Amino acid sequence: xxxxxxxxxxxxxxxxxxxxxxxxxxxxxxxxxxxxxxxxxxxxxxxxxxxxxxxxxxxxxxxxxxxxxxxxxxxxxxxxxxxxxxxxxxxxxxxxxxxxxxxxxxxxxxxxxxxxxxxxxxxxxxxxxxxxxxxxxxxxxxxxxxxxxxxxxxxxxxxxxxxxxxxxxxxxxxxxxxxxxxxxxxxxxxxxxxxxxxxxxxxxxxxxxxxx
Amino acid sequence: xxxxxxxxxxxxxxxxxxxxxxxxxxxxxxxxxxxxxxxxxxxxxxxxxxxxxxxxxxxxxxxxxxxxxxxxxxxxxxxxxxxxxxxxxxxxxxxxxxxxxxxxxxxxxxxxxxxxxxxxxxxxxxxxxxxxxxxxxxxxxxxxxxxxxxxxxxxxxxxxxxxxxxxxxxxxxxxxxxxxxxxxxxxxxxxxxxxxxxxxxxxxxxxxxxxx
Numbered sequence: 278x279x280x281x282x283x284x285x286x287x288x289x290x291x292x293x294x295x296x297x298x299x300x301x302x303x304x305x306x307x308x309x310x311x312x313x314x315x316x317x318x319x320x321x322x323x324x325x326x327x328x329x330x331x332x333x334x335x336x337x338x339x340x341x342x343x344x345x346x347x348x349x350x351x352x353x354x355x356x357x358x359x360x361x362x363x364x365x366x367x368x369x370x371x372x373x374x375x376x377x378x379x380x381x382x383x384x385x386x387x388x389x390x391x392x393x394x395x396x397x398x399x400x401x402x403x404x405x406x407x408x409x410x411x412x413x414x415x416x417x418x419x420x421x422x423x424x425x426x427x428x429x430x431x432x433x434x435x436x437x438x439x440x441x442x443x444x445x446x447x448x449x450x451x452x453x454x455x456x457x458x459x460x461x462x463x464x465x466x467x468x469x470x471x472x473x474x475x476x477x478x479x480x481x482x483x484x485x486x487x488x489x
Numbered sequence: 490x491x492x493x494x495x496x497x498x499x500x501x502x503x504x505x506x507x508x509x510x511x512x513x514x515x516x517x518x519x520x521x522x523x524x525x526x527x528x529x530x531x532x533x534x535x536x537x538x539x540x541x542x543x544x545x546x547x548x549x550x551x552x553x554x555x556x557x558x559x560x561x562x563x564x565x566x567x568x569x570x571x572x573x574x575x576x577x578x579x580x581x582x583x584x585x586x587x588x589x590x591x592x593x594x595x596x597x598x599x600x601x602x603x604x605x606x607x608x609x610x611x612x613x614x615x616x617x618x619x620x621x622x623x624x625x626x627x628x629x630x631x632x633x634x635x636x637x638x639x640x641x642x643x644x645x646x647x648x649x650x651x652x653x654x655x656x657x658x659x660x661x662x663x664x665x666x667x668x669x670x671x672x673x674x675x676x677x678x679x680x681x682x683x684x685x686x687x688x689x690x691x692x693x694x695x696x697x698x699x700x701x
Contacts, residue, residue: 328634329592329630330626340577340580342580342584344583344584344587344588347584347587350580351580365552368552368559368563371556371558371559371562372554372559375556375558375587375590376541376556378591379556379590379591380595383592383595401619403615403616404616407616418542
């Protein structure tokens with residue numbers, strides 16, 4: 278049975294799940310969530326897909342999961358891929374996935390939303406400035422870690438990479454400039470050269486171009 | 490060997506790990522981290538304990554872990570406790586632990602810090618107001634989920650509870666009022682009645698009283 282991922286192109290959190298599914302070789306298809314039309318906040322969505330009111334949602338037969346980190350764990354459980362090769366690596370992968378959810382993707386996603394997807398007169402500049410400061414500390418941590426490493430954990434691609442990259446390929450400005458962080462820049466290039474890699478707007482339906 | 494948890498009382502993220510260790514019955518001891526003296530930002534801390542510059546850090550012999558969610562997974566791996574009783578419950582536990590890291594504890598911790606631990610003339614009111622709005626959505630999600638349930642997942646205490654409660658017992662104001670959320674309120678009371686439960690300022694060294 279084909280796995281369905283309810284997602285939309287603008288969501289880096291959905292991208293983390295979609296990219297794990299795609300690169301794992303599992304049979305999956307995206308189902309468009311009209312986030313900007315209010316879909317995730319609707320009664321139907323909360324009742325049928327996710328009471329948390331968030332995308333992505335993965336449906337694989339009877340299994341319905343949300344939270345990109347948990348969907349990534351499910352891909353690992355199902356295929357043996359991206360989870361690290363030892364118990365130590367497995368913990369280190371989870372450590373970076375949690376760090377990403379806590380310090381990188383959560384804050385990057387919110388800041389990008391405020392700067393690009395709110396009407397100009399509704400953008401809370403003091404919040405944007407504050408979040409950009411916090412994000413710089415996160416970029417610095419990741420950049421320093423990637424100095425001398427090809428991948429975040431061990432010798433190959435893991436969920437740590439697939440999580441931390443979630444918002445970093447998007448073209449909309451949110452204060453992240455690849456050239457400022459050379460080790461992140463090289464790692465993003467390396468990851469994008471993996472067979473089967475796709476940009477979020479190519480991997481999932483929906484993009485700002487649709488609403489232009 | 491006694492497990493050491495580098496932590497401090499004011500940290501709800503550390504509390505999530507400390508409470509899991511305490512209620513699991515594992516042999517552990519807290520090691521005070523002088524966060525307000527700058528310890529987590531020091532070169533020594535980043536080199537010896539955590540390059541991410543964050544507490545808590547757990548040390549169990551050769552195993553050194555950070556991120557409260559990963560320490561909780563380690564407690565489950567070691568003791569069989571708090572991880573849910575079926576694969577479905579295990580995924581549901583992780584779903585709430587990720588949700589907490591993403592939407593509840595991360596934002597509650599930051600907002601509480603800004604409102605209580607910064608000098609009054611440095612508190613960014615627009616950021617505080619914005620974060621309180623986002624947190625209300627998180628409280629509403631958790632409160633609705635706990636309607637008719639004793640615990641977040643299944644019939645007993647899991648890491649989902651031990652994660653989501655991280656910042657909710659603290660006395661410092663950050664916009665969370667227990668009486669506004671009756672199902673959260675009842676669940677916090679239920680959790681605090683578990684044998685061995687302790688308040689964060691009783692479980693870990695360091696509290697605002699030390700700096701008064």
